[in-house]
Amino acid sequence: xxxxxxxxxxxxxxxxxxxxxxxxxxxxxxxxxxxxxxxxxxxxxxxxxxxxxxxxxxxxxxxxxxxxxxxxxxxxxxxxxxxxxxxxxxxxxxxxxxxxxxxxxxxxxxxxxxxxxxxxxxxxxxxxxxxxxxxxxxxxxxxxxxxxxxxxxxxxxxxxxxxxxxxxxxxxxxxxxxxxxxxxxxxxxxxxxxxxxxxxxxxxxxxxxxxxxxxxxxxxxxxxxxxxxxxxxxxxxxxxxxxxxxxxxxxxxxxxxxxxxxxxxxxxxxxxxxxxxxxxxxxxxxxxxxxxxxxxxxxxxxxxxxxxxxxxxxxxxxxxxxxxxxxxxxxxxxxxxxxxxxxxxxxxxxxxxxxxxxxxxxxxxxxxxxxxxxxxxxxxxxxxxxxxxxxx
Amino acid sequence: xxxxxxxxxxxxxxxxxxxxxxxxxxxxxxxxxxxxxxxxxxxxxxxxxxxxxxxxxxxxxxxxxxxxxxxxxxxxxxxxxxxxxxxxxxxxxxxxxxxxxxxxxxxxxxxxxxxxxxxxxxxxxxxxxxxxxxxxxxxxxxxxxxxxxxxxxxxxxxxxxxxxxxxxxxxxxxxxxxxxxxxxxxxxxxxxxxxxxxxxxxxxxxxxxxxxxxxxxxxxxxxxxxxxxxxxxxxxxxxxxxxxxxxxxxxxxxxxxxxxxxxxxxxxxxxxxxxxxxxxxxxxxxxxxxxxxxxxxxxxxxxxxxxxxxxxxxxxxxxxxxxxxxxxxxxxxxxxxxxxxxxxxxxxxxxxxxxxxxxxxxxxxxxxxxxxxxxxxxxxxxxxxxxxxxxx
Numbered sequence: 001x002x003x004x005x006x007x008x009x010x011x012x013x014x015x016x017x018x019x020x021x022x023x024x025x026x027x028x029x030x031x032x033x034x035x036x037x038x039x040x041x042x043x044x045x046x047x048x049x050x051x052x053x054x055x056x057x058x059x060x061x062x063x064x065x066x067x068x069x070x071x072x073x074x075x076x077x078x079x080x081x082x083x084x085x086x087x088x089x090x091x092x093x094x095x096x097x098x099x100x101x102x103x104x105x106x107x108x109x110x111x112x113x114x115x116x117x118x119x120x121x122x123x124x125x126x127x128x129x130x131x132x133x134x135x136x137x138x139x140x141x142x143x144x145x146x147x148x149x150x151x152x153x154x155x156x157x158x159x160x161x162x163x164x165x166x167x168x169x170x171x172x173x174x175x176x177x178x179x180x181x182x183x184x185x186x187x188x189x190x191x192x193x194x195x196x197x198x199x200x201x202x203x204x205x206x207x208x209x210x211x212x213x214x215x216x217x218x219x220x221x222x223x224x225x226x227x228x229x230x231x232x233x234x235x236x237x238x239x240x241x242x243x244x245x246x247x248x249x250x251x252x253x254x255x256x257x258x259x260x261x262x263x264x265x266x267x268x269x270x271x272x273x274x275x276x277x278x279x280x281x282x283x284x285x286x287x288x289x290x291x292x293x294x295x296x297x298x299x300x301x302x303x304x305x306x307x308x309x310x311x312x313x314x315x316x317x318x319x320x321x322x323x324x325x326x327x328x329x330x331x332x333x334x335x336x337x338x339x340x341x342x343x344x345x346x347x348x349x350x351x352x353x354x355x356x357x358x359x360x361x362x363x364x365x366x367x368x369x370x371x372x373x374x375x376x377x378x379x380x381x382x383x384x385x386x387x388x389x390x391x392x
Numbered sequence: 393x394x395x396x397x398x399x400x401x402x403x404x405x406x407x408x409x410x411x412x413x414x415x416x417x418x419x420x421x422x423x424x425x426x427x428x429x430x431x432x433x434x435x436x437x438x439x440x441x442x443x444x445x446x447x448x449x450x451x452x453x454x455x456x457x458x459x460x461x462x463x464x465x466x467x468x469x470x471x472x473x474x475x476x477x478x479x480x481x482x483x484x485x486x487x488x489x490x491x492x493x494x495x496x497x498x499x500x501x502x503x504x505x506x507x508x509x510x511x512x513x514x515x516x517x518x519x520x521x522x523x524x525x526x527x528x529x530x531x532x533x534x535x536x537x538x539x540x541x542x543x544x545x546x547x548x549x550x551x552x553x554x555x556x557x558x559x560x561x562x563x564x565x566x567x568x569x570x571x572x573x574x575x576x577x578x579x580x581x582x583x584x585x586x587x588x589x590x591x592x593x594x595x596x597x598x599x600x601x602x603x604x605x606x607x608x609x610x611x612x613x614x615x616x617x618x619x620x621x622x623x624x625x626x627x628x629x630x631x632x633x634x635x636x637x638x639x640x641x642x643x644x645x646x647x648x649x650x651x652x653x654x655x656x657x658x659x660x661x662x663x664x665x666x667x668x669x670x671x672x673x674x675x676x677x678x679x680x681x682x683x684x685x686x687x688x689x690x691x692x693x694x695x696x697x698x699x700x701x702x703x704x705x706x707x708x709x710x711x712x713x714x715x716x717x718x719x720x721x722x723x724x725x726x727x728x729x730x731x732x733x734x735x736x737x738x739x740x741x742x743x744x745x746x747x748x749x750x751x752x753x754x755x756x757x758x759x760x761x762x763x764x765x766x767x768x769x770x771x772x773x774x775x776x777x778x779x780x781x782x783x784x
Contacts, residue, residue, distance in 0.1 A: 010456070022490045028456070054492055060452010061498060064402070064420070098414045100446055101607040102635040102657030103686075105497020106453060215493040243494035244662040247669055265494030270636040277639055278670055294495075 001085050001125075002075035004044065005035045006067045006114065007390055010057030011050075011382050014347040017155040020185030020216035028057035029349050031379075032113040033386050034121055036086070046390070047121025048373050048383055051109040052293030052322040053346050054264075058110035066095040066110055085125060088118040089299045096296075108267035108296050115297025116326055120370040130326075130371045134333025138302055146362025147331050148338030150210065150235075151175070152323055153345065154182025154199065162198050169202045172343060178361035179208045179235055181340070184225065185216035193228055206233035213240045215265065219248055226256040236261040236287050244271070250280030261287035264321030267295045269303040276311040283312040287337070291321040292330055305334060324349050325371050328356070328363060339363055348378030393477050393517075394467035396436065397427045398459045398506065399782050402449035403442075403774050406739040409547040412577030412608035420449035421741050423771075424505040425778050426513055428478070438782065439513025440765050440775055443505040444685030444714040445738050446656075450502035458487040458502055477517060480510040481691045488688075500659035500688050507689025508718055512762035522718075522763045526725025530694055538754025539723050540730030542602065542627075543567070544715055545737065546574025546591065554590050561594045564735060570753035571600050571627055573732070576617065577608035585620055598625035605632045607657065611640055618648040628653040628679050636663070642672030653679035656713030659687040661695040668703040675704040679729075683713040684722055697726060716741050717763050720748070720755060731755055740770030 010028040017024055030051045038045040051058060070078070073094045080087035092115045099107065123133040135142035151172035154165060165182070172180050182199050184192045199209045211234060217225065222240035229237055236259040241248050243265035253260055262279075266272050272290060275281065288308055292301035305315050316337040320327040323340035331339050341363065342350030352358075353375040355366030366372050374380045400422050408417040422443045430437040443450060462470070465486045472479035484507045491499065515525040527534035543564035546557060557574070564572050574591050576584045591601045603626060609617065614632035621629055628651040633640050635657035645652055654671075658664050664682060667673065680700055684693035697707050708729040712719040715732035723731050733755065734742030744750075745767040747758030758764050766772045 022492055024490070026460075026490060055495060056453075056457060056491075058452065060450070060456065061448075064452065065448060068418075098416070098418060099448075100414055100657060103447060103497035103500070103659055104636075105495035105659075106499050107497055108495070242662055244496075244660070244666060246666065265492060267495055267497075268636070270634055274636060274638060274666065274670075278666075 001079065002037050003034060003070055003078065003086070004037050005390055006070055007033045007386055008059050008062045008113070009382065009386050010059050011348065013053065013349065015345050017157065017345055018186065019155060019183045019212070019214040021214045022054070024346070027054065029053060030057040030059060030062065030110065030113045031382055031386060032062070032117050033390055034114060034117040035390050036121065038125065040124065045121060045125060046387065047117035047119070047124065047370070049113050049116035049120050049326060049371065050293065050349055051113040052291045052326070053324070053349055055106065055109045055294050058106055058113070061107050061110040062114070066114060069094055069097050070114070085122060086118050088115050088297060091115060091118050092296055092299050104268040104271060109294045112293045112295055112297045115299060116293060119298055120373070123370040127369050129365060129367060129369065130329035131332035131365060134298065134329060138334060140333065140335055143332045143335055146359065146364040147328065148361060149177065149341050149358065149363040150179035150181055150338065151177035151343050152181040152340045153343065154180065154195070155345070156183060156186040162194060165195055166198050166202050169199055173203060175343065176358045176361065177341065179203070179210065181210040181212055181238070183214065184211045185213040189224060189228060196229065196232065200232055207235055210235040210238060210261070212238040215239045215242055217241050219251070222248065222252055223255055226252060230257055234258055238262065238289070239264065246274060246278035249275070250278065253280035253282055253286070259285045259287055261289055261319070264289040264291055266290055269300055269307055272304045272307050276307060276313070281311070281313065286313070286317065288313065288318045289321040290318070291327065293322060293326060298330060301330070302334065305336070323351065325352060325373055325376060328352065328365055329371050332365060348376060348382060393471065394429050395426060395462055395470065395478070396429050397782055398462055399425045399778055400451050400454045400459070400505070401774065401778050402451050403740065405445065405741065407737050409549065409737055410578065411547060411575045411604070411606040413606045416738070419446065421445060422449040422451060422454065422502065422505050423774055423778060424454070424509050425782055426506060426509040427782050428513065430517065432516065437513060437517060438779065439509035439511070439516065439762070441505050441508035441512050441718060441763065442685065442741055443501040444683045444718070445716070445741055447498065447501045447686050450498055450505070453499050453502040454506070458506060461486055461489050462506070477514060478510050480507050480689060483507060483510050484689055484691050496660040496663060501686045504685045504687055504689045507691060508685055511690055512765070515762045519761050521757060521759060521761065522721035523724035523757060526690065526721060530726060532725065532727055535724045535727055538751065538756040539720065540753060541569065541733050541750065541755040542571035542573055542730065543569035543735050544573040544732045545735065546572065546587070547737070548575060548578045554586060557587055558590050558594050561591055565595060567735065568750045568753065569733065571595070571602065573602040573604055573630070575606065576603045577605040581616060581620060588621065588624065592624055599627055602627040602630060602653070604630040607631045607633055607635055609633050611643070614640065614644055615647055618644060622649055626650055630654065630681070631656065638666060638670035641667070642670065645672035645674055645678070651677045651679055653681055653711070656681040656683055658682055661692055661699055664696045664699050668699060668705070673703070673705065678705070678709065680705065680710045681713045682710070683719065685714060685718060690722060693722070694726065715743065717744060717765055717768060720744065720757055721763050724757060740768060740774060
């Protein structure tokens, strides 16, 4: 098995929504195809993945640095000697050749898309869903029941109102989501609190509501929100402040009794180790949201889970950022806590495909080989176009 | 004053040299021009800068994200209201619109090149060297004498030998460099130690030799080298391990009595705060090597210096990574400890222009306006080509 081509296309995210820090109207995502010389169903076996959501497409880094390294490599050096198939870890190592240490930002997402495409390819090679290939590679038994899922919504919309928010969240409850997440930090505290209280009312209690400040707050704001939210019994209080400010994170865990969630903006195992060492993490409750697609892929992500466990944090406290099919397979394959879902936003990447089933608050994957991205409306067309470009 | 265009070109670094982790043969650097509607000497006033050395050109991030934001911005929003001229801080803020927090990697270098080009432009507007504009902006008196400088060389070359290394270092001493830096970590410890001992001999003592492991070592190697090097009285022991592994850095400062240098792979003030909080830094001796061109530019770099000083570390302990004209002006303008030089390597960016003067171990800048990049052989031609492209 050898790589014969790697292609990337930047696909716009649909929707003009805003959290307290970022508007997503001009965001893009890298859709990546890794094509091999193995024939399957009359065409080259090709792995497909993308670099999750929220950190932009990375075509420059892929085309200028990583794809040339992969195409110039000795094909044998990219294989797992025990299987003769592409090794995600070796593909990652090759993509990172002559890169300096540290600086875990955009390139982590570029590499993540390529590494994950190799997982899709391996699963397709074995004609199995990606979660099965992932579980086998990490010596795990895949979860056979569905996976807990929450609806991440409650963004700030132009001309927003509490009634619009209530309707949105009631819709998620009707669809079968037992838990929702809403944004905070985009309005003054009293108005944000009214939003949160409305959400708690709609969901029948704080346990059904998580809140996300997207790192907007300074120390005083983070602590003021902690105090205001403490009595509501929320599912979690997410990313109050700078994701790398471990000292403030520690202070927050001392001030806020409930679960605190963070990690979606940590892109290397060393950053996660630092959070564990300095962030005042409470192993019995806090939530970790690192995202393989933004973090060099599953090879590095699995090391992050290992780092959590070596500090006494169970992997069931991992809820990856990014509500999409790739992370559904990662959660099942590695036996993590649960998934995010983005009903109706961040199309064509966000959300699940029609062959996935939501019941009793659990999301169940379909049986398509790989991550099953081809079955996702809108995304399937982008993949078809990318494959046509590869063939031409 | 308004920005009318921003252009980037990826310029290859010359030379096939290797440290213990990275070969630079395929490295590139982003040369950036920020063109305004102000006329000067018959053509548009244009600022020029680059994103230092070692973290690759960033044309994708610039063209896909940052340049469109700058060109779409309200021109007034990019100005310093007190001067009516472009504000580096506001240009940076605009370039970073809708970017999530954390993830300080490639985009920090992309933004750094643009922000520094604004400093070049402001200095040219006032017809003064960049160090004068920098000193004024940060309420400092520019250093009137030259700046301490050391020659960073001692890379691993194909077919290398101790004699070649000795000749190289003796050449630096002959040119007037009182201190040199050589690479370690690319050979087994005994062979590396022979290199270091040869360097100490050539330079007449350990105070004239710094060593740099480029983050190659694991814990055991870092500590073994610390023990082997401890008696040599070296100028400093640089970047033994992962730049984000603050716990190991602390351990190393407890094991190694001499100065330890790090920071060239920290790209945000929050990362520097973490090093200061957790890294066991000894304010009376350790060396900080953050580099504005890799770290969102001078606006963020000045915040890093502030963070150092708030922990009792004098700015004279800052020796920025990157031996080139931009950092020479930064060091003079901010009153830092000294500069790196890359005699003969990393052309056309490394090293100084012929109007700079090395005497008594100090490097003195020329009098050209801005960073004076146009006077640098090889780089001047690249700038001419970039300006032609802007005019066409």
